[in-house]
Amino acid sequence: MRPSPGTGRRAARSPLSRRRAAALLTASALAAGALAAPPPAAARAPGRTETPVPSSSPVTDVEESVVRVRVPLPESAGPRPERCDWLSYLRYRHADGPAAPADADRILVAQPGIFAGAGSFDGLARNTVHRAAENGDHIEFWALDRRSNCLEDRTGVRAGLAAGDVRLAVDYYYRQKEIDGRTFAGYRTNEQVEWLQHVGLEQTVRDQYDLLVRELPDRGLRKRKVMCGGHSLGGVLTAYFAMWDFDGDPATTADAGHGQCGGYFALDTRIDTGVLGMEGFPADMVPLVEFGAGVVRLGLAAGVIPRALSAPAVVNTETMNLLAIAGLAARLDPEGVSDLATRVPSSFNTDTTFRLLFSKDYPTFAAGSPSVRDFRFTNAAALGGLLDDNSQPLAFMQASVGFWDGGKIVDKEFPAPNDLDGLGLGGLAALVGTEKKAIPDSPHGPLYTWRNFDLVGVPDDPGYESRHGGPFTTAAKEVTDIGQLARSLSEHPLDFTEHYFPTKLITDIALADAPGIADDAVHTGGIDANPTLNLQAGDGLAARDPRPGDVVAPGYQHLDVLTAAAVQNGGRPEPISQNLAVFAGK
Template sequence: MRRRPAARSPLPRTRAGGALLAAAALVATALTAPPPAAARAADRTETAVASTSPVTDVVESVVRVRVPLPESAGPRPERCDWLSYLRYRHADGPAASKDADRVLIAQPGIFAGAGSFDGLARNTVHKAAANGDHIEFWALDRRSNCLEDPTGIQAGLAAGDVHLAVDYYYRQKEAGGRTFAGYQTNDQVKWLQNVGLAQTVRDQYDLLVKELPDQAVRKRKVMCGGHSLGGVLTAYFAMWDFDGNPATTGDAGYEQCAGYFALDTRIDTGLLGMEGFPAETVPLVEFGAGVVRLGLEAGIVPRALSAPAVVNTETMNLLAIAGLAARLAPEGLSDLATYVPSTFNTDTTYRLLFSKDYPTFVAGTPTVHDFRFTNAAALGGLLDDNSQPLAFMQASVGFWDGGKIVDKEFPAPNNLDELGFGGLATLLGTDKKAIPDTPGGPLYTWRNFDLVGAPDDPGHESKHGGPFTTPAKEVTDIAQLARSLSEHPLDFTEHYFPTKLITDIALADAPGIADGAVHTGGIDANPTLNLQAGDGLGARDPKPGDVIATGYQHLDVLTASAVQNNGRPEPISLDLAAFAGR
């Protein structure tokens, strides 16, 4: 894979192909500040979001701006002609974004939405205010998030009953005057075949121009960045020429930003700087851009990226349901695996995530139905780094409690290093996996991150030696993760991730895909802050000047608690606030 040249001048360049690895809140009254012009009102809405976050001096709102797709995109729901973001600002700060000291705009990672930034956004705005800076944090939703239906999550949150959400999505019961139309099929999302790299960076540019019309203000105040895939998108945004004339640079992406920030990623066209990782590992890429385009048009290639289990539209929504249950009744007995109707997808997902070893997986017994979990434990089992097998979906939220815990050696054994397969940590994460071992036995509970290592902690140990976890490895409050998964009008996850966005990045050298990325020096034109998870993806390729948060996993850079187990402030938001105020 060719790496971008180091030149800093805005000259044409050859784009490097990247390699990619593997609810809603209570809505309150509209903000009182009027739009700058009456004509703008019909094309922009801003609504306050009520939150139970412990960070109480940060104001959150959901902003929607009408930016229609070109007609060539094809038929789509009218709501998909709008772009949305969560706007976070300090309660004592200015009401107008143009008057803020800085505006941080963040692209989410793969399969992620605006809600995933909630913890980081609040902590950063709060810490900046303590430094005397009033900044804003804009957490972006990609256009494809418009296809999600948060009605059931909103209804369950408002009523304090997660069963209302399940009934809406699985039993055709009405909520909020609506009935769930079902998950969108490949034919229903045909327009996504036209939403790739060019449209995604164009959306960010158009949104910035609409919200901050003065280019000089954007250049002085906006910090551009993202998490995971968001670093790659920010790199292409920085290089893009948006008026089609490379000789005029006022419209260039790098001229919209005063600096860049990377959250367990790099501002680079190769994900996490992993040059040399074969692009052919991205599905379909080996057939070339023409074949991929024809496959998308014919519907042979799925227009939204998904797997048969674990990572797909239904399971992304299931995370919001699990988060809602853990938010409403963390110590209550979970019926997630029983009240949610059995489907091939859910059964296979539970089997993949909760099998102790290969014999258990093959035999199909015991199943998750044979264990008793609290709602918090069920959520921990889905996302904790000692349980979730995919590194890009892991957070450090504590550990199992309440009964016998053993090594979870499916889909991979816990002694990969000894077996010579340590490189799989890129996919599976670095921490040993664990699982309850007493079906039909005790109620398994969840020990929150700040109670690991407490006097009553049993200190479970792996049969391969050493404890499964330590206080230094736990950083995220599971209650706040549950809140972020279920409280926002823009979801934590992205249910319909456009396949074209992945294939475009991997095939960026092909004509017609990234032709706008002509400003070679755009990536290096502004200061960059790299904020990496110590046990995540970015810190495996450290660079001089990186901020490395010890013990963090890939999601922890977004979700970590404001105060850590060592009593010190959360480092990612602390350094980001200082960088924004510098």
């Protein structure tokens, strides 16, 4: 496969006008599909829709569609939008493969991680389907969206993509600008998502089971052809799915979760019931967990505990949407000057998020000066600053997409110092990641640009170095094309991120031993009932617990197992998709 048009060595030296023109032309070509809304209720009588999804991906032999299947919640869940009675997934298949899923050689079904949606699997899904076809296998990859993703409003992002103008998205979400007769209703309040208090572990694994039964009614076929897995939290959900009894009779096993799959795959996670790398995370964000399941249940019902997991800044509904907007800007005009920080209105959430992500040290954070608004970034650099492992402070949100360029770069010692080992704080790497953080240091100065993953270490690379010794990064540590990350964040009808992650899902996992939560997870041998492929990021979460047989991708961070480029630096093939394709082969 060729490198993505618009990224890489050759593209980095092409005229800016050519890149802008190409982006606008591609956006126009995608407009019809990007703006396609689900059919009206009257047109959905059969209870299933499938709509092709146009894509500018360089992997041109893989076709994508969005599938929606009507599987209503029980009436006890209470009032909810009608679209939340539908389950959705992105279906990837080879252009030369069979049209019917049942005729595919294998079907990989993937659960996303925490705060993630179906769109996060795009790069991996395309690369894996392509690799499998090269091996003579026609497989499919189904990227699941959890039910709560039905609450997201993608109107602004889709309109901005279609028009080639990110300002349409910003104005829709922040200035009440109308698009096709619709205005943004705002981010849902706790009272507006009351029904999420019923969407926990049991509902999530049952949704996967019901979807598989609806789409592939023959259980024998499911056992032969389906492989179940996931990324991050998706490995935990797959473990519970494998153990779950879905007919209420433990004596019968045809309905057991492990009987619906012929194998498991774990993406920087384990097929296990522990939340790897996030120990203490539920209790940290939901302190009442320590008081037990009954208190949590009452807290959710009363609204004292937020029904959608959220932090005051960095990780919440609005900031998850901002990632899509930043991705859209970088997708449309990577070298254009970013005005995202100034165009998005000031608020406690946005101001605190920007200060947490773009302060070089504690004095800068405390003073709020210089702020991100005092710097000039390209759109690609703004996105890199949000998600790159040399900038983003949370390990579970990091990818290796290149490095800053264009001006003075210094160590970013906030919120954690770069010399963790020297200070005896090496254990913090599980939270903040393994790489030293860096940040621009010339406010009101040059335009800071972004050096894509395959331009790190080439002859014109300045080779920025940390004051603690050595370069901030090397070519061996960079694996994801920022142009393709931007595309994955902005092009899909099902989002890369999950705006309304149900609090009950994470508290149920934390309290799974309490009566009434995981009572049907009775097939304890289910986790070991099928072969498992562990695919781990070398610098990610699961690599801290290496086990025999693991496939470890050196230099990868937690998101890289999903987003890494098909061709790596030095011309190496991408190992995660390569090994997954072999595992899924005939």
